[in-house]
Amino acid sequence: MKEYNVAILGATGAVGTRLMQKLAESNIPVKSLKLLASKRSAGKKLKYRDDVLTVEEATPDSFDGVDLVLASAGGAVSKKLLPEAVKRGAVAVDNTSAFRMDPDVPLVVPEVNPDALENHHGIIANPNCSTIQMVVALEPIRKQFGLKQIIVSTYQAASGAGQSGLDELRDEAQEHLDGKKMDAHIFPVKGEKEHYPLAFNLLPQIDVFEKDGYTHEEWKMIHETKKIMLNDMNSGAIKVTATCVRVPVEICHGESVYFTVDDAKDASREKIQSILNDAPGVTLKDDPKKQLYPQPIDAAGKEDTYVGRVRPDQENDNAYNMWVVADNLLKGAALNTVEIGEELVKRDLI
């Protein structure tokens, strides 16, 4: 059996620690594991299976002899280091937005477009967290009935901004409960001019604004969905629009998804529920009589994408509403990245 020298880039972050955990649980035969991070984190010791590994500073030479890189250390780091890794013979799965729109880089959700891996040139991109869970839920419906339009409103967790985002939400919540002023440094966007509290609040800005009034997060949901489902980031075959909102939740994004199918006559609520029930990576949790529907506190730490509240638009024959929840750090990030690695191994593409 082929075995692989693996490196995790950004090993100490909220996603990085989950990359280690999901790699340990995966089918990827790991010969050796290297933990890479910034200079600041070098020297830290982390447990992987029964070993204690020391985090090393990531430099171009760190990738000598590495077969597979799993990267989640920010876009700038990926942009700089992943081409160096590929130059040294590695295949890299990148969880940042650095290469997602590069036409030579496959953007992959294994349940949706695994074949796109066949054409990789060394780097494979992991989509944005909010995109992944939506396409996992929509792809089985698209396969059966076709899709014409998607209108999504997101309810995104603080951990989308990493461990520091999570910490800020908890600190602010405690400050507010103690009657103190909330102290905001990170949200809505690290490094932006204005910062606003997230605790007990809603922030309709995730990532920076584009010129057309959409945020970059909304832009990603629109164009990544097209690239994953239609292999063309600008395709008009499915119309997509998005409103992305940060909410005071720790882990798991919620999404209110409105979609229009092509084949209205054949589709029904029951058929869509049945398709979702059988779909890979999906758990249907949809029983209003028992008050069963997806909730972030239940889905956190789970691998599946949870779907519920499936129901037709009563005034449009071909349209439906549904509610989608998934762990943004697992299926939205670490798990999908490792699953791409598994698929590369299965297809012998490393």
Added chain:
Amino acid sequence: MKEYNVAILGATGAVGTRLMQKLAESNIPVKSLKLLASKRSAGKKLKYRDDVLTVEEATPDSFDGVDLVLASAGGAVSKKLLPEAVKRGAVAVDNTSAFRMDPDVPLVVPEVNPDALENHHGIIANPNCSTIQMVVALEPIRKQFGLKQIIVSTYQAASGAGQSGLDELRDEAQEHLDGKKMDAHIFPVKGEKEHYPLAFNLLPQIDVFEKDGYTHEEWKMIHETKKIMLNDMNSGAIKVTATCVRVPVEICHGESVYFTVDDAKDASREKIQSILNDAPGVTLKDDPKKQLYPQPIDAAGKEDTYVGRVRPDQENDNAYNMWVVADNLLKGAALNTVEIGEELVKRDLI
């Protein structure tokens, strides 16, 4: 000048205290004020302007000599007592859902359909909080360009379930921050079988489920919008669908509103912004460059409905997204109720 004997039914609740405050600030000439509540709250003393008033138990005879009732004590209380008040010559503005769908009862947002008051038979209904802020924002757009379709996803605050809902959210948040199990008794719906924590969570259920898979809150948004805008709760002239989600926010509902206009050629982002800027009861807060958009912590305690993030669907000429935030206890409840009272006084309809 005509002066009125006013009674507030449900004076001790989260909305009731705000009814007193907004009545004191209003143009309604108050000759006397009677505070009514359940037996349990009778005897409580509350300040109104410079007076201290004692809460009395509400009975049919409480309404003898009363001209105007402002009611927010729950649907069952309204159903029982408001016909008694009307029998005794009073006009009642009701903030519960008890009479909203009664064809003889006007459902009124003064910025939208004040003329509906002319046909009242003693009871006027105040719409649901989530409906009010949406129609305040959409009506000026409808007047100019017409409306074909509304798709709304809500982000609704805990105080929609009253003071006890607010308390539960704060208690749960503290429990969670202390590493304790969250203790849920109220959400998603008081008296329902299952209860789930709201703190750091999302609950896609507000009010009970209908047979078709929609919640009653969603049903209200759909049919109240039609009754207010089109004077017909079942009109198909505007298609409406809704997904209502409770979020861990104290005060102010957020709404992601997608709408399609009739007159696509003439509409534009700039024109819609300009119309909203001039619209009664609306504050446009929409400057992405300055990161300005409506947030619950800013809008709480304010009277206006805040609108931002206005932008066209890039793939549908006639469709737009926007983000609407308003204080659910004020414009969504107490303020709109008092404004209906003011309009009744202005039109001499009491």
